[in-house]
Amino acid sequence: MSQAIQAVVEQLETPQQRTTLTVEGHELPVTNLDKALWPGAGRKKPLTKRDLLRYFARVSPYMLPHLADRPVFVTRFPNGIAGKSFYQKHWEPVPPFVRTVSIYSSAGDENGAYVIAENLATLLWLGQMAGLELHAWYSRTERAPDALRHGKRFTGSEAALDRSVLNYPDFVVFDLDPYVYSGKEGRGEEPELHRRAFQRTRRLALRVHEQLARLGLETWAKTSGRTGLHLYLPIVRDLDFDAAREVAETIARHALREHPKEVTVDWAVERRRGKIFFDYNQNSRGKSLAVPYSPRRHAAGTVSMPLRWDELESVYPTDFTLRTVPDRLAGDGDAWAGILDRKQDLSAVLGAGRTG
Secondary structure (H helix, E strand, C coil): CCCCHHHHHHCCCCCCEEEEECCEEEEECCCCCCCCCCCCCCCCCCEEEEEEEHHHHHHHHHHHHHHCCCCCEEEEEECCCCCEEEECCCCCCCCCCCCCEEEEEEEEEEEEEEEEECCCCHHHHHHHHCEEEEEEEECCCCCCCCCCECCCCCCCCCHHHHHHHHHCCCEEEEEECCCCCCCCCCCCCCCCCCCCHHHHHHHHHHHHHHHHHHHCCCEEEEHHHCCEEEEEEEECCCCCCCHHHHHHHHHHHHHHCCCCCCEEECCHHHHCCCCCEEEEECCCCCCEECCCECCCCCCCCCCCCCEEEHHHHHCCCHHHHHHCHHHHHHHHCCCCCHHHHHHHHHHHHCCCCCCC
């Protein structure tokens, strides 16, 4: 543990409800440190904002590389996961240690400031704002090393954004979301996490992994932190989001043809019942899945956990929580370390068309 992280952890040992953290030379006021954000599961005590800030500090060396140069938005839970939540994409003003990037939005025909979470102080500031779930774009603001010909103008118009490097993702993603109900859900509720559904999702993930491996393509898996699994295929940035989504749809529909009783791509929720929803539409500019190591809205304080394929058979999402993940990372390291160094050329492998 670095001295900066150790210093933050020690400062959070204060019995006070509020304090001002000194973080790498920056000052960050934090409040309501013992407010419960997760109610706890079974005999576990609730997890508080203090626990969240301590977690962010300890996992920051592993989490920050996955956030580098990526616009971030968060789901904020001011009164914990049992209370109301809301997305926040744009932030103004921000503390001096927070970097932002201005990006055009056609929804309001205006530019908005997105946070780039590039340092420990920013991560802790988001935690102070009850930003429990962190989402980052699949594309980055920086062009090196594989997108030097794309632009860096992100403001003013949709056309400028289309031409920019933010329109060229680092990944094709597959969101495997089980709509297999336990029978305990209330009327209209989403499926809860349970072992039978997760086992079926795991089997599908392993099939997709094996099929793509036969094409010479390497995928990376993580738990969603809720009920499903996320698969990432790192790619060279010569395909825009439309092309990446076409690749994802091709793979999803192949899985549907191979396993029609197990898989659905249907947008109608009532038609997903009993199947795994293979969501390829996540491959769109501005959309995002939870970032690696992001906390999620589960009572146990689960996080979205990168995995090795050889351990997927034996794990369950509640194995990975704010309590357990920091020690695991300290011992085993980041299973996704170097993912951007393993990019694959889909144009060569699958014949996907290059964009101009």
